[in-house]
Amino acid sequence: MSDARQPASGASIDERDEEPVLSLTDVEVHFEEEQGIIESFREDPQIVQAVNGVSLDIYEKDVVTLVGESGCGKTTLGKTCIGLQEPTGGTVEYRGTDIWEAKRGNADVPFSEIRKSLQIIHQDPGSSLNPNRRIVEILAEPIKQTHPNLGSSQRRERIYSLLERVGMNPAADFADRYPHQLSGGEQQRVALGRALLMNPDVILADEAISALDVSLRVEMMDLMLELQEEFDTSYVFISHDLSNARYFSEHGGGRIGVMYLGEIAEIGSAQRMIDDPHHPYTNVLRWATPDLGLDAEQAGEPPMRKIDVPDPVNPPSGCRFHTRCPEAREACVSEEPDLYEVEGAEQATACFRELEDHEYWSSPELED
Numbered sequence: 622m623s624d625a626r627q628p629a630s631g632a633s634i635d636e637r638d639e640e641p642v643l644s645l646t647d648v649e650v651h652f653e654e655e656q657g658i659i660e661s662f663r664e665d666p667q668i669v670q671a672v673n674g675v676s677l678d679i680y681e682k683d684v685v686t687l688v689g690e691s692g693c694g695k696t697t698l699g700k701t702c703i704g705l706q707e708p709t710g711g712t713v714e715y716r717g718t719d720i721w722e723a724k725r726g727n728a729d730v731p732f733s734e735i736r737k738s739l740q741i742i743h744q745d746p747g748s749s750l751n752p753n754r755r756i757v758e759i760l761a762e763p764i765k766q767t768h769p770n771l772g773s774s775q776r777r778e779r780i781y782s783l784l785e786r787v788g789m790n791p792a793a794d795f796a797d798r799y800p801h802q803l804s805g806g807e808q809q810r811v812a813l814g815r816a817l818l819m820n821p822d823v824i825l826a827d828e829a830i831s832a833l834d835v836s837l838r839v840e841m842m843d844l845m846l847e848l849q850e851e852f853d854t855s856y857v858f859i860s861h862d863l864s865n866a867r868y869f870s871e872h873g874g875g876r877i878g879v880m881y882l883g884e885i886a887e888i889g890s891a892q893r894m895i896d897d898p899h900h901p902y903t904n905v906l907r908w909a910t911p912d913l914g915l916d917a918e919q920a921g922e923p924p925m926r927k928i929d930v931p932d933p934v935n936p937p938s939g940c941r942f943h944t945r946c947p948e949a950r951e952a953c954v955s956e957e958p959d960l961y962e963v964e965g966a967e968q969a970t971a972c973f974r975e976l977e978d979h980e981y982w983s984s985p986e987l988e989d
């Protein structure tokens with residue numbers, strides 16, 4: 622179970638007087654595995670544990686970056702945060718209202734309000750922008766929803782001003798084009814603009830910069846953070862690349878959450894996670910990211926006992942990382958760690974080594 626309720630400031634939750642915008646409590650998302658013809662004859666479908674017992678609070682103007690290997694549950698957790706994926710266990714609250722109860726009509730706040738406040742930008746903006754509509758028409762849709770009484774010339778004015786804000790100058794050159802007439806970077810700017818027009822509280826950016834040329838990634842991240850100030854939005858930023866995660870979280874003053882097999886293995890400020898990771902898996906990610914410029918640590922073999930990632934259908938007992946962890950001991954096989962706060966730091970780690978008096982220390986090392 623991972624309880625990552627550490628606020629961006631590093632203060633304990635009790636010291637913060639603001640309420641979180643989103644609050645995830647013990648969230649679990651288990652899927653029935655997609656089956657081929659042969660598997661479909663089996664009586665019990667296999668269950669993929671995509672997200673397992675995650676608790677996380679997201680505040681106003683917050684930045685939470687999720688990193689981890691492919692299949693560790695980043696997208697599923699991100700979509701669960703913004704109400705696009707229903708959890709199979711636990712709760713997701715938006716400003717104190719259970720999102721899924723609202724969807725079922727059992728809350729004071731209408732679900733449509735919540736949906737508007739939680740937006741997404743995908744990896745491939747080309748596929749999320751309607752190819753048959755001009756940019757001006759694509760951007761008019763959210764304005765019609767949020768400001769139904771606005772006349773068409775005022776609407777166009779707003780669209781032009783937004784295009785300029787997302788760096789598409791002069792706006793008149795772009796407004797009447799179709800998405801395929803824009804570059805990938807320009808399409809992503811339109812997607813960001815469209816999300817911002819809803820005045821969202823939280824934007825999920827799911828690998829939103831991964832498809833862009835390396836030279837444009839920093840520009841796009843800078844733009845997102847610049848507009849965060851103006852639009853008072855928070856980001857859940859998903860990246861498989863720790864150096865991008867570091868850039869975004871460091872410049873946005875936020876946290877990096879490292880996921881492993883559906884759980885948060887470690888979470889903390891970008892600086893702590895890069896300079897002094899306490900979880901052996903964060904160390905592996907660091908080792909695997911040459912762009913961080915940590916040459917000394919990156920020489921030699923990966924700091925892992927095994928390379929293979931376990932199957933999320935049948936994850937290891939105890940600490941899920943124990944089968945690959947170079948620090949694993951017998952105690953890690955049977956007991957599941959919580960997230961433990963690292964003393965005096967904006968960081969929490971799901972590793973028994975954080976607890977001075979845990980039986981881990983007297984337990985024998987694991988044989989290979």
Ligand SMILES: Nc1ncnc2c1ncn2[C@@H]1O[C@H](COP(=O)(O)OP(=O)(O)OP(=O)(O)O)[C@@H](O)[C@H]1O
Nearest residue numbers: 652653654655669671691692693694695696697933
């Ligand atoms: N709709 C679904 N049905 C069945 N299994 C799913 C479904 N969606 C995701 N999964 C499984 O859940 C696990 C987590 O997937 P998810 O896409 O959240 O991971 P990820 O970290 O975002 O991966 P990637 O970086 O490759 O996008 C994977 O094992 C995936 O195959």
